[in-house]
Amino acid sequence: MQHQPNLIDGQWINADDGTTLEVTDPATDQTIATVPSVGQAETRRAIDAAHRAFEPWAARPAAERGRLIARLAELMHRDADRLAGIMTAEQGKPLGEAKGEIAYAASFLEWAAGEAPRMYGESIPSSSSEKRILVLRQPVGVCAIITPWNFPAAMITRKIGPALAAGCTAVIKPAELTPLSALAIGELALEAGLPPGTVNILTGKARVIGEAFFDDQRVRKLSFTGSTPVGQQLMRQASGNLLRLSMELGGHAPFIVFDDADLDRAVAGAVACKFRNAGQTCICANRFYVQSGIYEKFMQRFNAAVANLKVGRGTQEGVHVGPLINDAAIDKVREHVQDARDKGASVPVGGEKVTIQGLADRFWKPTVVDGMTPEMLCANEETFGPVAPVARFEHDREAIDAANNSPYGLASYFYTSNATRLMRTAEALHYGIVGANDAVPSTAQAPFGGVKHSGFGREGGKYVMDEYTSLKYVSWGLV
Ligand code: ADP
Numbered sequence: 001m002q003h004q005p006n007l008i009d010g011q012w013i014n015a016d017d018g019t020t021l022e023v024t025d026p027a028t029d030q031t032i033a034t035v036p037s038v039g040q041a042e043t044r045r046a047i048d049a050a051h052r053a054f055e056p057w058a059a060r061p062a063a064e065r066g067r068l069i070a071r072l073a074e075l076m077h078r079d080a081d082r083l084a085g086i087m088t089a090e091q092g093k094p095l096g097e098a099k100g101e102i103a104y105a106a107s108f109l110e111w112a113a114g115e116a117p118r119m120y121g122e123s124i125p126s127s128s129s130e131k132r133i134l135v136l137r138q139p140v141g142v143c144a145i146i147t148p149w150n151f152p153a154a155m156i157t158r159k160i161g162p163a164l165a166a167g168c169t170a171v172i173k174p175a176e177l178t179p180l181s182a183l184a185i186g187e188l189a190l191e192a193g194l195p196p197g198t199v200n201i202l203t204g205k206a207r208v209i210g211e212a213f214f215d216d217q218r219v220r221k222l223s224f225t226g227s228t229p230v231g232q233q234l235m236r237q238a239s240g241n242l243l244r245l246s247m248e249l250g251g252h253a254p255f256i257v258f259d260d261a262d263l264d265r266a267v268a269g270a271v272a273c274k275f276r277n278a279g280q281t282c283i284c285a286n287r288f289y290v291q292s293g294i295y296e297k298f299m300q301r302f303n304a305a306v307a308n309l310k311v312g313r314g315t316q317e318g319v320h321v322g323p324l325i326n327d328a329a330i331d332k333v334r335e336h337v338q339d340a341r342d343k344g345a346s347v348p349v350g351g352e353k354v355t356i357q358g359l360a361d362r363f364w365k366p367t368v369v370d371g372m373t374p375e376m377l378c379a380n381e382e383t384f385g386p387v388a389p390v391a392r393f394e395h396d397r398e399a400i401d402a403a404n405n406s407p408y409g410l411a412s413y414f415y416t417s418n419a420t421r422l423m424r425t426a427e428a429l430h431y432g433i434v435g436a437n438d439a440v441p442s443t444a445q446a447p448f449g450g451v452k453h454s455g456f457g458r459e460g461g462k463y464v465m466d467e468y469t470s471l472k473y474v475s476w477g478l479v
Contacts, residue, residue, distance in 0.1 A: 002033040004179070006203055007186040008042065009049035010196025016041055021203060023180055026092040026323045027313040029360040033090075035179045038204040043171070043212035046200040050142040050169040051218045053197030058139050058167030066116035069164055071192040073109035076102055076153075076185070083153065083184055088314040090178045091152055092322040093277050095314055104442075105153040105185075108460070111444035112161030115465050119166065132476040137469045139167035140244050141220035144213040146173050146206075146234070148226045149325060150280045152181035158444075158459045159223045159246075160189075160199060166468035168221070171200045171213070175226075177325060179203040214240055223467065224248070225282075228408075228453050246457030246467045248282070248449060250382050251410030254403035255285035255439075256425070258396070259293035261415035262437070267301045269439030270388070273413060275309055275366055276440075278321045279386040280329070282454075283411035283433065283442065287372060287379055288390040289399040295392050299348075302368065306349045306388065309366045313359055321386055323362040333364050333385035336378045340389060345371040350386070374402070382408075396421065404430045409451035413439055432458075 003020070005012040014020075015036040023033045036042075057065070076083060084098035093101070124133040143163045147155040152174065160170050174182035179201075186201045202209055213219050214237040222238050224231055225248040238245055255273060257266045273285040290298050312319040324330050330353065337351050350367030364386055372379050372389035379389065393399045403412055412431035416422050426434045432450040435441040442448055447458035457467050 001031060004033055004035050004183045006036050006038060006042070007183065007190075007199065007201040008046045009052075009200065010190060013042065015039065015204065021176060021179075023090055023177070025089050026325050026362055027359055033180055035183065035203040038202050039208050040212040042204075043202055043209050044216065046171045046202055047142060047212070047216050047218055049197035050171050050200055053169045053195055054139075054142055057164075057169055057195060057198050060167075062116040062119060062165075062167075065165060065167065066113040068192055068194050069109050069116065069161055070113035072185075072189055072194065073106040073113065075188040075192055076106040076109070076157075079188065083181065086180050086184055087152055087178075088322075090180045091149060092314050092325065094319045094322050097277060098314065101151060101154050105157040107444040108154065108158040109161040111460070112165040112464070115162065115462065116165035118462075119465060119469065130478050132478065134474040134476060136472045136474060137465075138472050140468055140470055141168060142218050143168045143170045143221040143223060143468065144173070144219050145170050146210070146222070146224045146226065147175060147182070149175035149177040150277060150282070152178035153185060155225045156182055156185055158464075162459075162464040163223070163468045164194070164198060166465060168468050169198045171202065171219070173202050173206065173209050176203065176206065210234065210237065214238060214243075217241055220244060221468065222246075223457070228455075231455055244467075244470070246459070247455030248457065248459065249410075249453060249455035250408060251282045251284075251450065251454050252286045252380070252382055252406045252408040253283055253411045253413060254406075255288045255412075256399045256403060256414035257288065257290045257294060257298055258414065258416040258418075258421060259291040260417045260421070261294060262417055263294065263297060263301065265437065266298065266415040267305055269413070269415065269435075269437075270302055271305045271309070273435070273439035274388045275306070275321055275386050278324055278364070280325060280384050282382075285388070285413060285439075286383060288388055289393050289402055290390055291399070292392050292394055299368075299370065299390065302388070302390075303349050306366045306368050311354045311363050311365060312356060321366055323360060324364060324385055327362065329385060330362055330364060333383060333387055336381070336383045336385070336387055337367060337369065339377045340369045340372065343373060343376050345369045345373070345376065345389070374405070380406070396425070400425060400428045404428075407453040410449075410454035411435065411441065
């Protein structure tokens, strides 16, 4: 079995006390590797390294920083098969999706590499002829980066890409469940020639590492992707040192199908949006609202498409839906489906576990819940699993009000062929991301992020550089 150490200052290290965490394959429950379980002392050393590396890195010409980031992207493409294998082993998603994620992860580095030399400042006409006003855009400093298990590579590159491009350095704490993809990216960062200390990666007890981040004045920024309760907790902790924050938190995406939708596209979009990564993404459709004029046709096609999805181990050819990440995830899905049944919904497709010979008891049949009502758990909480609850509606306003009736505000989707309805609906949805006839909106060129309990800050597009830079105003007196 493999042991994969942590990365501090360009060196591979173990925990001072030698303790380790086991990494398991969710499809088999087998331990596939161990990683260090580091504590406060190692975290402080990583921050020391990031702090030492910061000024020389920020002083490098931006184009040079961009070239090294682009080199890391190239190496990820070169090793895409190997990296996808690691991801499927620790996270469970089908290999094809894992490969897609590696390309997607690399695209954030490519985008950031291009942004590095475009960190424009400004000059502003002064009210005094004796003064000049300059605005410089400067890196915020050492960034703490905390990421979740559902996109083990992309959640890291979309943070370190712009951080490094801006001239920041990073200490990354990936999710305990999926540290191997992060550490593999760390190896490639060294190979790409990123200087020691610019990228440091620690695995261990989240709370202990987190506390060390928040105790240290030299950490100036936290970029977090994860659940809303943990984000709220980290925000409170981050207030001690008034850290800059980017918070990409939970979602509860509505997916509306209007009567005039292109049915083929709406069905294909609904399946892609709901069942990618077995429904374990923060922008997955969580609840469907289908207009009554198209309801029967949509349900017939949707049910048939969902029933055709193949469940199995991610390494198996032709599998669409892999295992859920752990037993708690299965329990939550079961609870949501049972609750919907108890409250009167029918379950035309799925609704139960799938037992696969020789594999862990962690596979759930892709499920459609027909007749969702507002009091059901699935209408309010993130299911984070392969369950599609559907409600019928009559008037546009009803669907939009239902869609907006959530504390979350990350992604939302709808299908219509009418341009006026499209624009009005896009404007009316209280969400950071709107997929209008598009079920897969996430891309490196566009600003990804939420409103309300889904957090704040934008990843992707030119806007992401704001997250890792601050403005410095130089008032220049002419003597
Ligand atoms: P998910 O449900 O996606 O695992 P979490 O919010 O639980 O979402 O976890 C996201 C990331 O936050 C993980 O890397 C996890 O280890 C980390 N995390 C959880 N609790 C804390 C904490 N108290 N301090 C620092 N990091 C934490």
